[in-house]
Amino acid sequence: MSKCSHNIIANSTSSWWAAYMNQTKDHITIAPKFKYNQKFYQNIYDKRKSYWKKALMDLSAYPENWILLDKNNNTIPELIKTLQLDSEQSKEILENYHKKEFNIYTGGLEELSICSGYTGKKYVCKVNLEDATQSKPTVVTAYYKIRSKFSSDQYDKWMQSFLQIPFNLAAYTDEESAPLIKKYRGDLPLKLIIKDFKELYHYSFYEKYKKMYANDSNKQHSPELYIIWAEKVKFVIGVIKNNYYNSDFFVWCDIGILRNSRYFSTQFPTLDYMTHNQISAGIINDFENYEIENKLMSYVGQVQKVAGNIQIGDIPSWKLYNVIWNRTLKELMDNNIDSGDDQRVMGTIALRYPDFINLIYPSINYKGNRWWYMLLKFSKKNGKL
Incomplete structure (x- = not known):
């Protein structure tokens, strides 16, 4: 990883630590936001567990310019099919549906739709503040x-x-x-x-x-x-x-x-x-x-x-x-x-x-x-x- 300009990593101890140790102010790392479940949290509250897993619970534990991606784009359409909703119900629910590939966490939640370019600093993208607020x-x-x-x-x-x-x-x-x-x-x-x-x-x-x-x-x-x-x-x-x-x-x-x-x-x-x-x-x-x-x-x-x-x-x-x-x-x-x-x-x-x-x-x-x-x-x- 030391030879890489930037990193895209998975949720694993080795990749997390490698990216963390190789971190510089100009180094961009993209990591998945961990999908928590009850078993994970039961383990995380055990003090014997690793710092890596504890860090996953706290966004402030990540370097400022890491980008955390949470893939979350098909939940509602899939549930509509599972629940076998009629066309009228489906249309009403999907009227304001946000179809997008990721929720992005960088100390705050910013949307891909209002991004104009990555700054390489605190936020994942330049944001039109008027649109964002x-x-x-x-x-x-x-x-x-x-x-x-x-x-x-x-x-x-x-x-x-x-x-x-x-x-x-x-x-x-x-x-x-x-x-x-x-x-x-x-x-x-x-x-x-x-x-x-x-x-x-x-x-x-x-x-x-x-x-x-x-x-x-x-x-x-x-x-x-x-x-x-x-x-x-x-x-x-x-x-x-x-x-x-x-x-x-x-x-x-x-x-x-x-x-x-x-x-x-x-x-x-x-x-x-x-x-x-x-x-x-x-x-x-x-x-x-x-x-x-x-x-x-x-x-x-x-x-x-x-x-x-x-x-x-x-x-x-x-x-x-x-x-x-x-x-x-x-x-x-x-x-x-x-x-x-x-x-x-x-x-x-x-x-x-x-x-x-x-x-x-x-x-x-x-x-x-x-x-x-x-x-x-x-x-x-x-x-x-």
Whole structure:
């Protein structure tokens, strides 16, 4: 490798170290971004494992001018075929589909479509900054005053902190709670969508949710809470139809997510690490081996595997996610499997569609609560408290 002007390497210890040792400021190295899976992460948290594998988890461990490529261009068309969607559904999903060979990571995510030439320095290409920043993500949330395990005063404090972040926001609520949202949001960007609770799509399952609640060991839950959890994808789909801020990416956030000032960032959500053709969500607990084998969440025990508090994707990904969510929820209900907790639905989807659900693991040095890691990952803090 010392005789090479530039390198294209595979994911192997020898090639990684050879390129690393041969690195100079003018030397370009192209490497594949590692495709993580649960087994890889279980190994990576073992301190006996090599630095090379640990480095794969942290983009800052790479030299500044390395180019990381993540091949990710056929996931959605392949799933459309697998799911046997009709032509009308397929056309709607593919309307905003980004067909491209790679997601490119160089400390930030830049698109091939806006590249005009490689600089050989920090970024993979020269970027038209106006084009790159033109489409900011839309954050979608909702607030309905239902019974909660937290007091109204406590939840209002969290909500107030969240509503002080200056992102483009679309929020669902009812007439009663609308003034509170407006008060906390002030002059920051807000599209308020008034919708009565009984008009929500998943309210039609209220009787089924009541039966599930009877079997729920956590009585701080409620049928109403199940409805809100299940409705998250529908909330986003409704905002996509109007696309108030002309966004490519949409971010679902629970309105009470900001529970610690350490996680507050005015830069959230940054486009860095957002990927087309996938839904990104945080991983909370590892799946059991039998869940992986059966591609189905356990009927009993720990269901908190994939965090639903922040979910990120582009337009076609959310549209496809909506179809998959509907089918998965129906299947679980038809088989009398308790699915009031959205964790079971999300976990099952992640198990069945691993190339579509991009599970975000915390960095090896992260010491905080996994539930809030996505707040840091998709801000300029990049996972650091």
